[in-house]
Amino acid sequence: MDLPGQVNCETCRIRSCAVEVLDQQELDILKTNCAGAVYARNERIFQQGSLTSNIAYVKTGLVKIHKNGPSKDQILKLVKPPRFIGIPTVLGDKINNYSATALLPTTVCFIVTSTFKTLIMRNGRFANEVINSICQDELTFYDRSINQMQKQIHGRLADALLFLADEIFEADSFDLPLSQSDLGDYIHATRESVTRTLGRLKADGLIQVKGKNIKLIEKDMLRKISKLG
Amino acid sequence: MDLPGQVNCETCRIRSCAVEVLDQQELDILKTNCAGAVYARNERIFQQGSLTSNIAYVKTGLVKIHKNGPSKDQILKLVKPPRFIGIPTVLGDKINNYSATALLPTTVCFIVTSTFKTLIMRNGRFANEVINSICQDELTFYDRSINQMQKQIHGRLADALLFLADEIFEADSFDLPLSQSDLGDYIHATRESVTRTLGRLKADGLIQVKGKNIKLIEKDMLRKISKLG
């Protein structure tokens, strides 16, 4: 973890919708209670179970949110910047309920929780934007959750590939930022099943695989697979 | 749906933490933009896909939140009052993303969305309480989601029974408020598997079943099953 340390929220070009509505005085409060950090691929940003007094704002890169389950670690979601993560720690206990790990080189700003709370209390529009953002996450997670439960592995993998292409990379060809084992934790499948299913999609000509690089060839067909489960 | 209509938030004895922090003027705003309703068992409170301009506050009873998936309806969560439901509709589209149905006779207050937003904007403590509540839900749902994915059916059913006993009814003997088919939608299993698994728990003497009534006999054993999946 590299520390650029002091940041300037006034001139920051990757500000969240929420921060956009702050006034000069509030920006000053934020600026003096905010520190930047840079993470390399596979570096842990925060760890489930550890104490924290910060909320993280992912500015660039890609982050996985993951959590220990009864039998293994599971990737709850992939977070594309810009996005706050760890807001639930505004709650009483201040213990991280899940872990966050960089999947690509990632820049993060940490905001002191009490400052975040102060801004919510002071500025209703800020609070409103924060609520919107959390609610958006909630709905997305409900959808993902139902898809994970009801689709079988082909559909889940197609979902993941389409998500990476459309939402994360905005390109039909990209380098997989996760190992196949991670991908398994994300779509709830074993590593072997991921390998096999990827192989199947490749054999059927729906995707091209060259090392880490994946190219979606037949997106319509992938969408159909995603729909039918 | 029966309509007691006009309610009085000032004297309401089932107020949320959030409403507790409102001042007199704000309570007046709330009161004039709030209507009560009573629902019978299995009555729909709101329907996925329908337009809405209200947020619901469940005062008494029990509610299931459910949503259409690719292959079937799924119960996302059971909501024990007092609790807001449908806050995500504060977002732009104003279309319900999921359905809510009463499982027991249930009383609900509807708050006009714009009023809710006004209160968030005006009163930082209100906003803060709302955020706390949403975050709490989020964390609970993450846990449930991981448990659903990683445990097998005995563990999931044990979870559900312990949840009903400990969280909902606060008693080891209770009448199941869901059919076995619903219970299947809740723990992601078929109705047949629920029947069989309940039968197994009964045969093993961990629970007693008399019609709709369930009595947990060996809670420690159930907890062990829940843990081991």
Add this chain to the structure above:
DNA sequence: ACAAATTTGTGATATAGATCATAGTTCTGC
């Protein structure tokens, strides 16, 4: 540049739980 570690590929086998089929039971409205 090389050894060690991690990641990927693939077959053989096992299994939890779905699906299908058929009945018995308990509600519910008229």
Add this chain to the structure above:
DNA sequence: GCAGAACTATGATCTATATCACAAATTTGT
């Protein structure tokens, strides 16, 4: 109080995907 609907019970079979076991390929540290 009866008929039709909804719910519960249980057996037989099927299947998607996990597990296990190994091998090959790729990445990483020194």
